[in-house]
Amino acid sequence: MRIHFPSRADFAGALRRTLRPAAFCAGLAALSACSTGFGPAPHESLSPPTTPAQSEPPQGVGTIGSGPVKVALILPLTQGGGQSQIGLSLRNAAELAISESGSADITLLVKDDQSTPEGAKAATQAALAEGAELVLGPLFAGDVRAAAEVARAAGKPVIAYSTDLSTAARNVYLLSFLVENYADRIVEFAASKGKKSVAILAPENDYANVATGALQQAAAKRDMRVALIERYKPGGVAAAAGHIAALGGQIDCLFIPEQAAAMPDVAKALSANGLESRKVQILGTGLWNDSRVLNLPALQGAWFAAPENAGFIAFSQRYHAKFNSDPTRVATLAYDSVSLAAALARTQGPRRYSDEVLTNPTGFSGADGVFRFRPDGSNERGLSVLQINNGSTIVVSPAPRSLSGA
Known part of the structure; x- marks a missing residue:
């Protein structure tokens, strides 16, 4: 793993730092096999969670x-x-x-x-x-x-x-x-595979608000039609999935910007409405790189953008x-x-x-x-596209090893 500048004419040389290698699947208890998920890619809510006040001195200062x-x-x-x-x-x-x-x-x-x-x-x-x-x-x-x-x-x-x-x-x-990067990468890949029309099934929360807007922008750049946006409150995903299912052949992919913890309920709603990935290509974000998602039957074959593991x-x-x-x-x-x-x-x-x-x-x-x-302070990351496959993931589009263009 390296932190470096790729070569550039007006940069004073190349900066490289190589760390010692580590075997892909050795040892950690929490990373017990290559096939397990590794938790969602970094995401935080707009404010920290609440915990009871304590009086312990801070460690690490x-x-x-x-x-x-x-x-x-x-x-x-x-x-x-x-x-x-x-x-x-x-x-x-x-x-x-x-x-x-x-x-x-x-x-x-x-x-x-x-x-x-x-x-x-x-x-x-x-x-x-x-x-x-x-x-x-x-x-x-x-x-x-x-x-x-x-x-x-x-x-x-x-x-x-x-x-x-x-x-x-x-x-x-x-x-x-950033969810904007996830949305852009997954739409780019879906479009490269011939997908033309997408529906969005999204909860009513801040993360999904951003993801929905980002998906629309990414789709517009690639001439992909957004056929329907269905938002749902807690307990309302089944009805929303039914509205998506009513589109039938009008869509060839479905974007679901949901947290891993909520995906079992979403998957049940998808199955109940015939929205498995073998019928419509399901798309997600890096939050799905999680064991709670990878074993869900309705999501086998789904694609999501994430850093490689x-x-x-x-x-x-x-x-x-x-x-x-x-x-x-x-x-x-x-x-x-x-x-x-x-x-x-x-x-x-x-x-x-x-x-x-x-x-x-x-x-x-x-x-x-x-x-x-x-x-402007935002970033661009090289993301892979992963496909959910029997409780694991396979890379269907590798992350780029360098970034080109300005």
Whole structure:
């Protein structure tokens, strides 16, 4: 796995960093076989979940590394007064990145945002006062906005982990997996296979709102007709699926931007209405890369866009070896952003975190594949298309290994 710049005439050479290899299917208890799902690709709601207040001191606050360039890492190490496992996993992934390549390049200033906008603002202010040149994180959308306000006033860029595209802006870059990318990739693939008309079966929630809009835009770019959009509230998926089924041969694919936990109920509604993949091609997002989805009979043969699993498996093995625990799925965001910050500090001199460097159109390569930041703060990722196949997945369209074009 490498974090690098592909060659470019106006870039000072190529940046490459090779990590030690890991066998595709060795050892982790949580990754017991190649055929299992590995949880959804990183996604977060607009605000953190609520937990009872506790009084434990936060773990992980402090510094990591000893390099001359200081970089802030703003994480939800606590939430509701108690420890946050997702925050600790992000922090551990950052430490892994430093130990593998960047200990002499950067010093991470790890701050707890307490999973609140107020905490994110205070944490960012403290890190910038200590000399941070770049802000990594936070995770939740409201916290990203608060941190970005502080960083913008100081003229420092942010690489954040939120999936809420509205938090992106010039010099506020999102490293997360965006539903817009999932929708565009799956429509691109479906169109390449001759699909001409799609219906959308979507719950009434924020994620599905974004996914529905993204699907419509992606379909319009490829002359694919959106025949019907059916939204449903909890308990209403069966009736909505019936309306889709009434279209008959007017559609050749069906897009369902639903969370993995809700898909068993959706699958029952599909089966009851004759909407299995052998009759209409079912399409989904990276949230389906989950064992709760892969075994559902109605979804066998369905396609969804997601990062390929090999990179996350290799990362997980190294994480487990170091911390004797398994990472959360979102942990690769901290790993890749810290690896990138260290590599840029090592190779790019004073311009290391400039807009020109961060928005290099040839992009970078990380644990979950290639990615690049757009000038507006959004990102593009190289995604594969996976097909559900008897409780596992097969790659029907590999993720690109490089990004071309501007």
